[in-house]
Amino acid sequence: MDTDIQDKILEQMQRTGSLYFEWVQSIFESGQESSKDNWEKMVRQLSENVFGAFHEIAGKYLKAPPLGIYREIIQQLMETVDVQHRFTAEINDFFVKLSRPLGQSLKTLDQVFKSKDASNPSFKTSQEVYDFLSKCLEKEYDAYLKSPEGVQGVADLIHGYVAYREKVDGVKDIWLKSLSIPTTKEMADVYKSIYELKKKVRTQDQRIAEKKLDMKRLSDRIKMLESGANVKSGKKKSDG
Amino acid sequence: MHYREIIESIEKDLKALPKKLLQASEILAGNVDYEVAQTPAEVVYSEDKMRLLHYHRIAKKNLVHDTPVLIVYALINRHIMLDLEPGRSFVQNLLNEGLDVYIIDWGYPTGADRYLTLDDYLNYYLDKAVEKIKSDHAVDKINLMGICMGGTFNVIYTALHPEKVKNLITLATPTNFDVDEALLFLWAKKFDVDKIVDVLGNLPGDLANYLYLLVTPIDAINKYVRFADNIENKKMVSTFLRMEKWIFDSPDMSGAVFREYIGKLFQKNLLIKNRLRINDQKVELKNIRCPLLNVYGKNDYLAPPASSKPLAEAVGSKDIQTLAVDTGHVGIFVGSRSYKTICPKIVEWIRAR
Numbered sequence: 001m002d003t004d005i006q007d008k009i010l011e012q013m014q015r016t017g018s019l020y021f022e023w024v025q026s027i028f029e030s031g032q033e034s035s036k037d038n039w040e041k042m043v044r045q046l047s048e049n050v051f052g053a054f055h056e057i058a059g060k061y062l063k064a065p066p067l068g069i070y071r072e073i074i075q076q077l078m079e080t081v082d083v084q085h086r087f088t089a090e091i092n093d094f095f096v097k098l099s100r101p102l103g104q105s106l107k108t109l110d111q112v113f114k115s116k117d118a119s120n121p122s123f124k125t126s127q128e129v130y131d132f133l134s135k136c137l138e139k140e141y142d143a144y145l146k147s148p149e150g151v152q153g154v155a156d157l158i159h160g161y162v163a164y165r166e167k168v169d170g171v172k173d174i175w176l177k178s179l180s181i182p183t184t185k186e187m188a189d190v191y192k193s194i195y196e197l198k199k200k201v202r203t204q205d206q207r208i209a210e211k212k213l214d215m216k217r218l219s220d221r222i223k224m225l226e227s228g229a230n231v232k233s234g235k236k237k238s239d240g
Numbered sequence: 241m242h243y244r245e246i247i248e249s250i251e252k253d254l255k256a257l258p259k260k261l262l263q264a265s266e267i268l269a270g271n272v273d274y275e276v277a278q279t280p281a282e283v284v285y286s287e288d289k290m291r292l293l294h295y296h297r298i299a300k301k302n303l304v305h306d307t308p309v310l311i312v313y314a315l316i317n318r319h320i321m322l323d324l325e326p327g328r329s330f331v332q333n334l335l336n337e338g339l340d341v342y343i344i345d346w347g348y349p350t351g352a353d354r355y356l357t358l359d360d361y362l363n364y365y366l367d368k369a370v371e372k373i374k375s376d377h378a379v380d381k382i383n384l385m386g387i388c389m390g391g392t393f394n395v396i397y398t399a400l401h402p403e404k405v406k407n408l409i410t411l412a413t414p415t416n417f418d419v420d421e422a423l424l425f426l427w428a429k430k431f432d433v434d435k436i437v438d439v440l441g442n443l444p445g446d447l448a449n450y451l452y453l454l455v456t457p458i459d460a461i462n463k464y465v466r467f468a469d470n471i472e473n474k475k476m477v478s479t480f481l482r483m484e485k486w487i488f489d490s491p492d493m494s495g496a497v498f499r500e501y502i503g504k505l506f507q508k509n510l511l512i513k514n515r516l517r518i519n520d521q522k523v524e525l526k527n528i529r530c531p532l533l534n535v536y537g538k539n540d541y542l543a544p545p546a547s548s549k550p551l552a553e554a555v556g557s558k559d560i561q562t563l564a565v566d567t568g569h570v571g572i573f574v575g576s577r578s579y580k581t582i583c584p585k586i587v588e589w590i591r592a593r
Contacts, residue, residue, distance in 0.1 A: 098457075125249040130465075137458045145423055145454070154454070155430035158447075162432075166439045187351065188441065195355040202364065 012053040019046045043089055047082035076171045083167040090160035094153055101140030108136050264471040272474070274481035277320040279332050281343070285372045289347030290365045292372060295335055304338040304591045307383050307406050308373055311343040312366065314389035315493045316448055319343050321486045322387070322573055325479060330573040330583065337587035340377075344369055344390075348491040354441040356494040358501070359519035362397050370397075370404050381406035381530075383590060387573060388412050388543060389501070395551065396511065396518060399527045407593050408557075409533045409586060412540055412572050414547035415525075415554070416512045417505050422544045423455045428506035437495040445490030455541060512550055525551075531559035533589050535572060535582060542569040561589060 109132065123129045144150045173183040182190070285292040297303075311331070313319035322330040322343070334341050344366070349356070373382050384405050386394030391413025398405045419425050436443070453460045463480075470476045510516040516523040532555055536548035545564065552560045563585060567577050 124245040126246055126253055127249070129246060134458055134462060138456075141457050145457075146426065151423075151426045151430055154427050154451070158436065159432060161447075162436050162439045169439070188354070191352045192355055194352065199360075 008056075012056060016046075016049055016053055019049050043082070043085045047078070047085055050078065050081055073171070073174050076167070076174055080167040080171050083164050087160045087164040090157055094157045097149070097153055098144075101137065101144045104140050105133060105136035109133050260468075260471060264468075267471065267474055267477050272481060273478055274485055276325065276482050276485055277323045278326060279323045279329060279335070284342075284376070285369060287365065287368060289349060289353065290369075291345040291347065292369045293343050293345055295331060295341045295343070297340060298335050298338075302338055303340055304587060305340075305383070306377075307379055307381065308340040308342055308377055309334065309383040309385050309409075309590070310369060310373055311341065312384065312386045312390035312394050313344065313346070314387060315346055315361075315497065316389060316445075316452075316490065317486060318489050318491065319345055320489065321570070324482050324486070324574060328479065328574065328579075330578060333579045333583040334587065337583060339587060339590065342369070342373055346491070349442055349494050350492070351441050354437075354495040357496045357519075358396070361494075361497060362393060362400065362518060366393065366397055367401065367404075370401075374404070379406075380404075383407045383409070385409040385586075386411065386413055388414075388569070392505070392511070395525070395528070396516070396523050398530065399523045399525055400518065400521055402527050402529060405528075405530050407531045407533070407590060408528065409535070409590075410548070410551065411535045412537060412543045412548065412569050413534070413551065414543040416509065416547050416550040417507075418509045418512075419544055419546045421546060422541060424451065424542060425506060425547070427451065428502050431502060433499050433502045433507070437499045440495065442492040442495045443498040445492045448493065449488065449490045452542075512554055514554075525554040526556035528555040529557050531561075531593050532557045533561050533563065533586065535563040535565065535586070537567040537569055537572050538564050539567060540569045540572075559593070 109129070112132070123132065145154075169184050173185060176183045280296040281293040282296070283291050284294045311319070311322065313322065323332065326332070331341055331343065346361075346365075370382055370384075374380065381404055384394045384398060384407070386392070386409070388411070391410040392415060394405075394408060395410060395413065395415055398408050417425055417428075440447075467477075467480050504510045504516055508515075511523065512525070514522070514524050514526070532552065534548065534552050536543070536545050538545060540548070549562065552562050563582070565572060565577065565582060567575070572578055572582060
C-alpha cells in the first residue's frame with residue numbers, strides 16, 4: 001500500500017476520532033434543556049462518517065467489491081454501529097437526567113448549612129448530615145422518577161436497548177447463516193414447534209385420560225347391569 | 241450549625257475505618273455461610289422446569305389443618321426468599337405452627353420457554369401441582385397461598401377452578417393495576433410490550449432487576465452503607481449476603497407471559513374489571529366463593545394498598561378478612577413482624593376454617 005493511501009486512511013480515522021470526541025461532549029451537555037436535538041445531530045453525523053469512512057477505506061483503498069453478502073453485512077454492521085451510538089447516547093442522557101435530583105439535594109443541603117434560620121436542622125454528626133441528605137435524595141428521586149419526564153426516560157431507555165438488541169441479533173444472524181449455524185429466528189421457530197407439539201401431546205393425553213375414565217364408567221355400568229341381570233335370572237330360576 | 245462537632249465525628253469515623261476494613265476483609269475472606277433455602281424438602285412432582293416441593297413436617301407438631309397449603313411465588317426472583325436462613329424463614333414458621341406446606345419452584349426459563357402463556361402456567365403447571373397434592377392427600381380441595389405475582393396467579397386460578405380451592409390467602413398481591421402511586425405500574429404502561437417480547441424473546445431477569453432497584457435508588461445504595469457500618473457483625477454479613485443472593489437471583493420470565501401480564505393486566509387492567517380471558521375462559525372474580533385472607537403492607541411501594549385492597553370487593557366470597565400490616569413489600573414475608581405477627585395470624589385464620 002502506498003503512503004498516500006495510508007495517509008488518507010489515517011486522515012479518515014482522525015476525522016472519526018474527533019467526531020467521537022464531539023459526540024461524547026454533546027452527550028455530557030445533554031443534561032441541559034433542549035440539547036437532545038444536539039446529540040441526535042451528532043449521532044447522525046458520527047454514524048454517517050463511520051459508514052462513509054468504512055466504505056471509502058474498504059472499497060476505494062482496499063478495493064473490496066461492495067456486493068452480495070459482503071454488502072449486506074456491511075449495511076447491517078453500520079446500522080448496528082449507528083444504533084449503538086444512539087443507545088449509548090440514550091444511556092448517558094438518562095444518567096445525566098438522573099443526576100439532577102442529586103444536584104438539587106446537594107443544593108438543599110448547602111442552603112441548610114448556610115441558613116441561619118433556627119427552624120432548619122442543626123447537625124452535630126456526619127451521620128446526621130448523611131441521613132438528612134438521604135431523605136432529600138429519596139424525596140427528589142421519587143418526584144423525578146414519577147414525573148412524566150422520568151417515566152418517559154425509563155421507557156426510552158428500555159426501547160433504546162430493545163432497538164440495539166434487534167440490530168445486534170440481525171448482524172449475529174448473518175454471521176450464523178454464513179457459518180451454517182441455525183439463526184436466532186430459526187431457533188425461535190424450532191422452539192415454537194416444540195411448544196406446539198407439547199401442547200398437542202398434552203391435549204391428546206387429556207383426551208386419552210377422559211376416554212379411559214369413560215371406559216371405566218362404562219365397564220362399571222356393564223358390571224352393575226350384569227350383576228343385576230344375574231340376580232334377576234337367579235331369582236327367576238328360584239321362582240321357577 | 242455545629243461545624244466543629246461534625247468535623248470531629250468525621251475524624252472519628254475515619255480513624256475507625258482501617259480497623260473496620262480489616263475486620264471486614266477477615267469476615268468476607270473467611271467461611272461466611274450464605275446458603276439459602278435450607279429447610280428440608282422433597283421434590284414430589286416435576287414437569288419441564290417446574291418442581292413441586294413438599295417440606296418435611298415437624299414431627300412433634302400436630303397438624304392444625306388436614307388440608308395442605310400450596311405456596312405460589314412470583315415468576316420474578318425466586319421462592320428462596322421465603323426460606324432465607326434458619327430462624328428467618330417464613331416457611332419454617334408455617335411448619336412450626338403445624339401446617340403441611342408445599343411450594344412451587346418455577347425454575348429458570350430459557351429461550352425454549354418463551355412461548356409459555358398464562359394458560360400454561362395456570363391451567364397446566366399450577367393445576368398439575370394442585371391435582372398432585374389432592375391425590376396424595378385424598379382431599380377435594382387445597383389451601384392456596386400466593387405471594388405478589390404468585391398471588392395474582394392464585395386469584396385467577398381460583399376464579400377458573402373454584403372447586404379445587406378451600407381457602408385463598410393472598411400476600412402483597414396486586415389485582416387492580418390502575419394505580420398511579422407505584423412506579424412499576426407507571427413504567428409498565430409506557431412499554432411497547434410486543435416489541436420487547438418480539439426482540440428479546442423472554443424478559444431478561446437482570447433487566448427486571450434493574451427496574452426494581454431503580455424504584456428506590458437511594459435504598460439500593462443505602463443498604464451498602466448500612467452493610468459497611470455493620471460489617472464486623474458476622475451474623476449480619478451472612479444475612480446480608482443471603483438477601484443479595486435472592487435479589488440478584490432473577491430468572492428470566494417467559495416472553496408470552498410477560499406480554500399477557502403487562503398488556504392485559506398492567507396496561508388494560510382486565511382482571512379487576514372481570515374482562516380477562518385465559519385460553520378463552522372468562523375470569524370472573526365473583527366465582528371465588530371460598531374464604532379469602534388478603535394481606536397487604538401499608539408501605540408497599542411495589543404492590544401498593546390501592547392495588548391489593550379492591551380484591552376483597554371483587555370476589556364472591558362471604559368470608560373475607562383483610563389484614564393491613566405496617567410494613568413494606570418484602571416485610572410481609574421476611575423479618576420479625578412477619579414471623580411474630582403475620583405467620584401466626586395466617587395459621588390461626590386457616591385453623592378456623
